[in-house]
Amino acid sequence: MIGNTIAALCTLSLMSFAFRENFFYRLAEHTFVGLSLAYGFVLTLERIDPVIITPISQGRYELIVPIFLGLLVYSRFFKGTGWLLSYPISIFVGVGVGLSLKGVITAQIIKQVHDTYMGVGSIGEIIILVGVVCVLLFFFFSRKATGDTPPVLGVTSKIGRIFMMVAFGSLFGNTVLGRMTLLIGRLKFLLGDWLHIIS
Amino acid sequence: MKSKTVCLAITILCALIIIIDAFFNISIFKILSLMLTEWTVVMGVVAFAAAALALFSLHIKRIMFKRNEWYLSAYLIAIFLVQTTLGIIFGSNSGIFMFAINHMFTPLGATMYSLLALWIASAAYRAFRARSLDATIMLLTAVIVMIGSTSFGAAISPYFADVSRFIQLIPTTAASRGIMIGGGIGAIALGVRILLGIERGHTSASGE
Amino acid sequence: MKYLTNIDRRVIYILVIVSIIIPLVLPLNLPIVATNEIVDCYNEIEKLESGDVVLVSFNYSIGAQAEISPQADIVMQHLFSKEGIKIVGVALRSSGIIMMDNFYENKGVEFNKEYGVDYINLGYLVGGETAMVNLGKDIHMVAPKDHYGNLITDFEMMKNIRTGADLSLIIDFNSGTPGTPEMIRQLVDPYNLPYVAGMLSVSVVGNLPYYASGQIDGYLNSLVGAAGYESLLGVNGTASAEMDPLSSSVMIILFLIIIGNITYFINKSDKSNKGSEYK
Numbered sequence: 001m002i003g004n005t006i007a008a009l010c011t012l013s014l015m016s017f018a019f020r021e022n023f024f025y026r027l028a029e030h031t032f033v034g035l036s037l038a039y040g041f042v043l044t045l046e047r048i049d050p051v052i053i054t055p056i057s058q059g060r061y062e063l064i065v066p067i068f069l070g071l072l073v074y075s076r077f078f079k080g081t082g083w084l085l086s087y088p089i090s091i092f093v094g095v096g097v098g099l100s101l102k103g104v105i106t107a108q109i110i111k112q113v114h115d116t117y118m119g120v121g122s123i124g125e126i127i128i129l130v131g132v133v134c135v136l137l138f139f140f141f142s143r144k145a146t147g148d149t150p151p152v153l154g155v156t157s158k159i160g161r162i163f164m165m166v167a168f169g170s171l172f173g174n175t176v177l178g179r180m181t182l183l184i185g186r187l188k189f190l191l192g193d194w195l196h197i198i199s
Numbered sequence: 200m201k202s203k204t205v206c207l208a209i210t211i212l213c214a215l216i217i218i219i220d221a222f223f224n225i226s227i228f229k230i231l232s233l234m235l236t237e238w239t240v241v242m243g244v245v246a247f248a249a250a251a252l253a254l255f256s257l258h259i260k261r262i263m264f265k266r267n268e269w270y271l272s273a274y275l276i277a278i279f280l281v282q283t284t285l286g287i288i289f290g291s292n293s294g295i296f297m298f299a300i301n302h303m304f305t306p307l308g309a310t311m312y313s314l315l316a317l318w319i320a321s322a323a324y325r326a327f328r329a330r331s332l333d334a335t336i337m338l339l340t341a342v343i344v345m346i347g348s349t350s351f352g353a354a355i356s357p358y359f360a361d362v363s364r365f366i367q368l369i370p371t372t373a374a375s376r377g378i379m380i381g382g383g384i385g386a387i388a389l390g391v392r393i394l395l396g397i398e399r400g401h402t403s404a405s406g407e
Numbered sequence: 408m409k410y411l412t413n414i415d416r417r418v419i420y421i422l423v424i425v426s427i428i429i430p431l432v433l434p435l436n437l438p439i440v441a442t443n444e445i446v447d448c449y450n451e452i453e454k455l456e457s458g459d460v461v462l463v464s465f466n467y468s469i470g471a472q473a474e475i476s477p478q479a480d481i482v483m484q485h486l487f488s489k490e491g492i493k494i495v496g497v498a499l500r501s502s503g504i505i506m507m508d509n510f511y512e513n514k515g516v517e518f519n520k521e522y523g524v525d526y527i528n529l530g531y532l533v534g535g536e537t538a539m540v541n542l543g544k545d546i547h548m549v550a551p552k553d554h555y556g557n558l559i560t561d562f563e564m565m566k567n568i569r570t571g572a573d574l575s576l577i578i579d580f581n582s583g584t585p586g587t588p589e590m591i592r593q594l595v596d597p598y599n600l601p602y603v604a605g606m607l608s609v610s611v612v613g614n615l616p617y618y619a620s621g622q623i624d625g626y627l628n629s630l631v632g633a634a635g636y637e638s639l640l641g642v643n644g645t646a647s648a649e650m651d652p653l654s655s656s657v658m659i660i661l662f663l664i665i666i667g668n669i670t671y672f673i674n675k676s677d678k679s680n681k682g683s684e685y686k
Contacts, residue, residue: 003298007306014310018317018420028307030271034278035304037251041279042286042296043501044247047533050552051244066238070245077252086206086402088242093393093401094210095239098217099536101390103592107622108383111596112376115620124369128619131373132380139381160377165333167374169340170367171612172327174628176319176341177348178474178608180427180656181630183316184649185473186309187427198431236541237548240534291504292555300505308469308502316656317420324419324663328671338668342661348631349654350437360440367615376616 008194011186134160206402211394251279340366412670419663426659430651439650441635444618448603448625448632449639451576452482457491459575460568462542463511464590465496465503471582471607472506477633477646478605479510479580485640486578487518487526493564494526495574497550499538499585504531504554506580523562530554535585539593543571571598580605587614591622605632 013028056063069091075084116132119125138160141153191197213235219225220232258272266272285296329335346352347363392398441449455461463486467475486494496511498504507528515526522528529550532538541549546569552558559565567573577600579590587604595602601624606614608629617623627633630653633646 003302007302010303010306011310014307018314019417026271030275031278031303032307034275035282035299037254038279038282039300039304040501041251041283042291043531044244046291047244051241054551063241066241067245070242073246073249089401090206090209091213094213095217095235097390097393098214100386101218102221104383104386107592107596108379111620112380112616127369128373131370132377135374135377136381162336163370163374165336166340166370167612169337170344170371173341173344174608174611176345176660178629179316179319180653182313182473184427184652186313188431191431233544236537239537244533305469309472312470317423320423320660321416321419323660324667327664329668345657349657350439350650351654351658353438353440364442371612372615372619375612379616
């Protein structure tokens with residue numbers, strides 16, 4: 001009961017922002033930031049054992065190198081040594097670029113293009129093929145229509161826009177569903193778990 | 200060794216190792232790739248305190264210079280220190296650590312996003328107008344998807360769900376796929392620019 | 408009419424809140440439909456056989472729990488009810504650990520499954536997409552210990568689960584990054600694994616191409632997906648109870664959109680009439 005009351009007070013403090021910004025909202029906001037930081041900090045601290053200490057104790061001494069590189073991240077807090085941060089950042093960026101190129105080419109391009117043109121038979125698949133081509137042409141050839149612009153690009157641009165408007169409408173509809181669900185969750189907690197008005 | 204060239208070389212080398220391992224079956228690159236990804240995780244774990252330190256320095260400056268509502272910054276730091284101490288002493292699985300997480304952090308996090316429902320309602324009333332053909336198409340699609348996804352749609356007619364499903368699986372998928380392919384090509388272009396050394400912003404991370 | 412043109416935002420907020428509270432207190436019991444993507448999700452889990460290994464990933468934030476937790480609850484209920492399945496749970500976000508306690512550990516106890524034999528909790532894996540890559544290459548390297556500090560080599564079930572190739576299905580509950588695209592790039596496509604995802608409503612449109620191409624075998628769209636899944640299992644759970652307030656609140660939004668457009672067109676025609684008077 002105490003826990004639920006504290007949770008309810010936190011919920012109502014934050015919800016009060018909808019009507020007017022006030023001290024309780026700012027207090028709740030700072031509480032959230034402090035707890036969020038502490039939670040992530042403690043959990044990551046607990047990962048030091050399985051990720052670093054256990055492998056080193058099993059003879060993986062080469063991990064001293066990334067430990068040293070990770071410590072370089074803290075150089076930004078000391079005057080004159082901020083440039084050392086570039087080294088770990090370079091590794092993060094390099095690995096990130098490698099992983100994304102590796103994944104994007106197959107999962108996001110080849111498979112999607114393949115699925116678009118392969119085995120086009122039904123009306124739905126034809127519509128998808130036309131839609132994908134028109135949307136791509138819309139993005140790659142977006143420019144003001146002049147006398148030299150082929151008329152077909154004007155037509156594909158209009159078709160591409162229609163497809164995108166349908167997608168954005170669908171996105172908006174789904175967004176409304178999602179946001180309402182979040183509010184329902186909180187109201188259900190207040191009425192059920194706290195006030196016991198609903199079972 | 201403040202050289203940007205050295206940093207660029209490190210970036211290119213790391214990226215090439217991962218890419219070569221992905222597309223060719225060469226054992227040395229498999230070993231190097233696994234090593235690199237493991238090292239990235241280790242570096243991330245070691246750097247865990249960086250975010251906390253950055254936030255600390257911001258709030259401590261607010262307290263030192265007694266800026267507006269500095270006492271809230273003091274409160275934030277106190278909450279962080281108490282909760283972290285409890286976590287270190289008793290562990291993240293303990294009841295005493297999880298009490299604040301379950302009864303304060305979780306409800307606050309959930310409530311923060313639930314306010315969006317109220318704002319989307321207000322925005323839908325004020326801004327969602329059928330001003331043009333594009334806006335009308337968007338509006339009609341949104342209405343059909345919303346009704347089709349809820350129980351009212353099912354209660355009115357089963358066709359609502361079918362039409363909503365058609366809209367999502369055919370034209371929406373087509374547009375999303377076009378955007379995804381375009382975005383993928385853009386990501387490849389950015390990756391190639393980094394590999395060729397044209398993009399160098401990350402090599403001067405400290406701003407020096 | 409002037410009032411309808413400019414309704415105070417607080418009145419709108421109260422309308423929305425009341426439209427949610429009334430069906431919560433007085434349920435309408437409207438019908439719930441399980442659409443094809445929900446049935447696909449159900450079938451992927453239903454066709455699992457004894458000895459199959461399932462990787463369950465909890466990657467959603469605290470703010471998303473109202474949308475994703477009902478999905479996790481019902482899917483875990485279905486998964487744990489199957490005999491002989493080996494379930495490996497991971498969290499690729501720190502907040503995922505909180506959710507794992509509620510919808511994973513408790514289900515293990517509820518269905519009399521033995522920890523370390525039927526299911527295991529590998530805890531929070533730092534690194535996001537990098538952790539996914541490492542999971543596929545060597546699970547024992549990325550998680551040498553479970554969430555409770557025990558060496559995973561001490562558990563019989565983990566002896567033959569070493570790489571992505573040893574998995575039979577991936578179930579992923581996510582709310583952003585790392586999410587569905589990352590999982591598909593680093594685990595699903597490289598190891599050609601079946602994949603079902605529980606996701607936020609806002610993520611559905613961006614992930615539909617993956618479903619159309621077969622890279623996602625089934626997905627659950629927020630609360631609607633969870634309610635549909637409950638109807639397939641014949642369970643009247645959390646999600647089913649929340650569908651009525653969801654429907655009524657969406658109707659209020661539609662009502663507000665209609666009012667807004669009516670007043671817009673009336674004002675527009677008033678302005679054009681006044682304009683023609685001065686000509």
